[in-house]
Amino acid sequence: MLSAATAGNHEAFSMAASQIEAAAEEGHAGALSVLAFLSGAGMTRPASRSRALLLHKLAADAGDLQSKMALAYSYFRQEMYEQAATLYAESAKATLSSLISKMPPIKIIERFKIYSGTEENKEALMKSRGEYDDDFQITEYQAQRGNASAIKQRFTSFLLLQAREFFELAAANKEFGGHYYLGLLYLKGIGVKKDVIRACYFFLDAVNSGQTNAIYQVAKLFQKGICVKRNPHMAVTLYKVVAERGPWRSLSRWALESYLKGDLGKALLLYSRMAELGYEVAQSNAAWTLDRYNEQSICIGESGFCTNAERHLRAHAFWWQASEQGNEHASFLISDPYYYGGGEHYSPHASKNTYAW
Structure with missing residues (x-):
């Protein structure tokens, strides 16, 4: 699928999606998770939020942590904080295990916003700072x-x-x-x-x-109301921070490297996947890529390449999600009546119901 995205070959992409669907029908957790992603985004099939949620639920029940992340983010957006906390806590615990099991401790990757004015300076994007967990x-x-x-x-x-x-x-x-x-x-x-x-x-x-371990502990305190007032929303917010430092974070480095090499199709696909898991930086980067580059072949739609309408809907959905997570640039764009629709206000409800979950 990634190779098809790189080549801009929607027929090969569709064939790969069919193979994934066949594996999902046999109960493969990873395949169920990817199929949920394709269904939610409307890639090679009609976009369906309900089908995506069902598939993510099946994948999560089978142990897929990325589907747990996607479900947790969906619950978070719906203010279903108890359910979100439970799922984020599982992902956060897995994150801590992955941090402890690596020697030396893993390097934390800088979160680059490729639309922030540095996209023309590739050397700046290549730089990242290393943060290592404490020696204890x-x-x-x-x-x-x-x-x-x-x-x-x-x-x-x-x-x-x-x-x-x-x-x-x-x-x-x-x-x-x-x-x-x-x-x-x-x-x-x-x-x-x-x-x-x-x-x-x-x-x-x-x-x-x-400190990642401390954030996890404080999240548990807020979840259970120990020595602080019980606050499921705060618990979810903190668990989310920890969970997003898990092994799946490597998708960000992969997406950035693809972008730097000019492999926009792969970069967009990877950022879109991370966006589904709730990463704000991926949501804004995916939206910016869709808006910035007009190559038809980088965006896979329901049947073939994205139509202009599909591209705008998807970009707007990503900007909307990013704005909900505090991205000021995204908030400005979705409030600009001229940014979408040729001067008419772009309805957020159509976008949210279709893609943003």
């Missing part, structure tokens, strides 16, 4: 590689080396990983008297520095 994760990584006895022995030895003082020293030196692990000690009562309130303060300090 090595302890968890090592423990996960041993048996129960080894884990207990390692942790006991760790406590014998005045672990708490070490974390306090780290925290005093603004190493916020220290704040997170102090919070964990007080939350569990390990080596100290259990103090949930104090744990919350340490977690909140770590959250302010962007």
Whole structure:
């Protein structure tokens, strides 16, 4: 399918979609998830929100995490925060497992908005900064590689080396990983008297520095109403931040590399997939690509390449989603009566009902 998108060959794309549909009929979770994506976007088949949701539900029940992300984002947009929190929590937990299991810790990829005025400066787009999880994760990584006895022995030895003082020293030196692990000690009562309130303060300090583990812990606190007022909306917002740092984030790097190589079809397809999972940067990049480039072959519609109407509907839906997530540029565009429809107001309801979910 990606090769067909690169070649701009809608017949090959349709054939690949048929093969995926056949695999989905046999219950393949990944195929169900991709088929849901195609159905929701209206690629090689009529756009159907209800069918897409059903397929994502089947894929999620079969364990597909990307479908769980897509469903969670759909619930989030519908303000169904309890359901969204449950699904985002599962994806967030998987994200933490993936971060711990990698040595060295994974590199966080810069989120590039290709429409922000730097698209002509490819060197600027190629630059990314590395952010690595704190060194304390090595302890968890090592423990996960041993048996129960080894884990207990390692942790006991760790406590014998005045672990708490070490974390306090780290925290005093603004190493916020220290704040997170102090919070964990007080939350569990390990080596100290259990103090949930104090744990919350340490977690909140770590959250302010962007510590992924701490964000997850605070999301749980808001979800359960522990030491803070129960707030499902805040829980979802924080779980979403963690979940979006999962392995599927690599699609962003893949999409950017495709864009830089001039492979617009593949870039658009990958950004569209990420947009469905709820990534704001992907929503705005997909919308900008549809608006910026007029090559018919980069956009696959219901039957063949996108018509102008399909292209505008899809772009507007992406801008609308991005605006809901705080993108000011997107908000400006969807409020501009001349941006769509030749000067007439472009109805958001038609777009939302068709694509934006």
